[in-house]
Amino acid sequence: MALTRDQIAQRVAQELRDGYYVNLGIGIPTLVANFVPEGIEVMLQSENGLLGMGPFPTEEEIDADLINAGKQTVTMATGASIFDSAESFAMIRGGHVDLTVLGAFEVDVNGNIASYMIPGKLIKGMGGAMDLVAGADNIIVTMTHASKHGDSKLLSNCSLPLTGKGCIKLVLTDLAFIEIKEGKFHLLERAPGVSVEEIVKLTAGELVVPDNVPEMIFES
Amino acid sequence: MSGFDKVVTSYQEAMAGLEDNMTIIAGGFGLCGIPENLIAEIKRKKTIGLTVVSNNCGVDDFGLGVLLPNRQIKKIVASYVGENAEFERQMMAGELEVELTPQGTLAEKMRAGGAGIPAFYTATGVGTPVAEGKDQRQFKGRDYILEEAITGDFAIVKAWKADRYGNLVFRQTARNFNPMAATAGKITVVEVEEIVEPGELNPDEIHTPGIYVNRLIQGTFEKRIEQRTVRPSKTTATVGE
Numbered sequence: 237m238a239l240t241r242d243q244i245a246q247r248v249a250q251e252l253r254d255g256y257y258v259n260l261g262i263g264i265p266t267l268v269a270n271f272v273p274e275g276i277e278v279m280l281q282s283e284n285g286l287l288g289m290g291p292f293p294t295e296e297e298i299d300a301d302l303i304n305a306g307k308q309t310v311t312m313a314t315g316a317s318i319f320d321s322a323e324s325f326a327m328i329r330g331g332h333v334d335l336t337v338l339g340a341f342e343v344d345v346n347g348n349i350a351s352y353m354i355p356g357k358l359i360k361g362m363g364g365a366m367d368l369v370a371g372a373d374n375i376i377v378t379m380t381h382a383s384k385h386g387d388s389k390l391l392s393n394c395s396l397p398l399t400g401k402g403c404i405k406l407v408l409t410d411l412a413f414i415e416i417k418e419g420k421f422h423l424l425e426r427a428p429g430v431s432v433e434e435i436v437k438l439t440a441g442e443l444v445v446p447d448n449v450p451e452m453i454f455e456s
Numbered sequence: 457m458s459g460f461d462k463v464v465t466s467y468q469e470a471m472a473g474l475e476d477n478m479t480i481i482a483g484g485f486g487l488c489g490i491p492e493n494l495i496a497e498i499k500r501k502k503t504i505g506l507t508v509v510s511n512n513c514g515v516d517d518f519g520l521g522v523l524l525p526n527r528q529i530k531k532i533v534a535s536y537v538g539e540n541a542e543f544e545r546q547m548m549a550g551e552l553e554v555e556l557t558p559q560g561t562l563a564e565k566m567r568a569g570g571a572g573i574p575a576f577y578t579a580t581g582v583g584t585p586v587a588e589g590k591d592q593r594q595f596k597g598r599d600y601i602l603e604e605a606i607t608g609d610f611a612i613v614k615a616w617k618a619d620r621y622g623n624l625v626f627r628q629t630a631r632n633f634n635p636m637a638a639t640a641g642k643i644t645v646v647e648v649e650e651i652v653e654p655g656e657l658n659p660d661e662i663h664t665p666g667i668y669v670n671r672l673i674q675g676t677f678e679k680r681i682e683q684r685t686v687r688p689s690k691t692t693a694t695v696g697e
Binding site for chain 1: 487489511539558559561567579581586616627628635680682683684685
């Protein structure tokens with residue numbers, strides 16, 4: 237079975253380490269915050285100027301001056317700090333954020349990522365995504381493996397305008413956990429019940445498959 | 457009256473001197489921390505041909521979006537413009553020039569503009585459409601592109617509190633682009649929720665010194681919320697989307 241959105245978030249959360257400063261993009265990455273493993277503490281960075289993002293407010297706590305990068309009302313965690321946008325991107329560009337999780341339309345075997353524009357269709361802008369992929373060393377891209385029509389999103393060459401060049405090393409899809417190195421995709425893990433053949437079929441770029449591909453493990 | 461007193465008493469006075477075809481730098485992220493009454497005054501003045509530099513362009517009926525129906529904006533420099541139907545229509549029809557700029561680069565362009573730095577190198581955007589036509593150079597084996605600073609004829613800023621000398625304090629994430637915008641205007645106009653006497657703010661806790669501020673006005677604010685997300689009271693906290 238392909239992973240649900242929550243399961244994708246859950247698998248990403250297994251990569252969190254105690255003391256990590258983490259930037260979560262909009263969409264599935266946001267859900268990662270719900271699955272922080274017991275016994276570890278992470279601090280969430282929101283690029284509009286908040287380090288230490290807390291959960292959504294209750295109706296009584298809502299404050300128009302306190303939002304996240306998705307423009308949602310949020311709260312602050314204990315030990316949070318507030319800063320301006322230049323400072324926020326100094327953190328990001330300067331490589332101070334330990335893990336960045338973000339979505340994409342396409343990735344390719346050279347670690348290129350396209351995530352912000354579909355010419356003629358969707359022109360909303362890159363927001364902070366270009367800074368995030370350029371500044372972070374440790375990035376996990378989350379996305380569905382293929383489109384609804386079965387077109388692979390893991391390509392030899394991205395077809396859409398790039399968000400960043402040669403910056404992606406890890407991709408978690410609804411079918412597989414994949415590493416990108418030496419100009420190839422490498423299959424690390426597969427979703428429970430998903431066959432290697434299915435993953436191979438839906439991966440357009442060159443995919444290296446080791447003899448043994450473990451299933452992802454989820455604690456329930 | 458002290459020569460450092462920046463307070464004006466009408467929005468008309470606050471935006472006096474704004475003319476057609478000028479460049480305006482605006483603070484705010486989404487609808488958070490936007491100078492909403494200064495924007496309304498620009499709409500009232502019917503100034504046209506404006507170049508606006510702002511992270512976003514508001515929504516259809518609030519924020520910078522209110523300047524779109526009368527075609528007051530000629531060009532916008534922004535990182536994300538996806539919340540606005542009229543904006544999309546004008547952009548697709550070629551009526552509005554849009555320069556998409558990465559968010560961190562946009563913040564740094566304002567900061568550099570206000571700090572007298574004409575340009576800077578950044579890795580953001582290398583190998584993407586943003587790099588087209590820009591000087592590219594290697595430092596320690598990595599590619600960077602040259603991005604130019606931005607300054608404006610006007611900067612419009614929203615802060616929380618100020619003293620009469622224009623020393624500013626921002627509140628929570630309504631700070632965002634406002635401190636950089638404040639430094640990058642030939643004329644910087646700030647609207648705040650409360651003005652106090654000089655000496656009442658703790659100098660250690662001032663975010664933007666008054667030297668950057670030319671005019672200061674106290675206003676009342678709608679503070680519209682774009683995405684009202686809540687959790688139920690008294691249950692386990694979760695983050696959704």
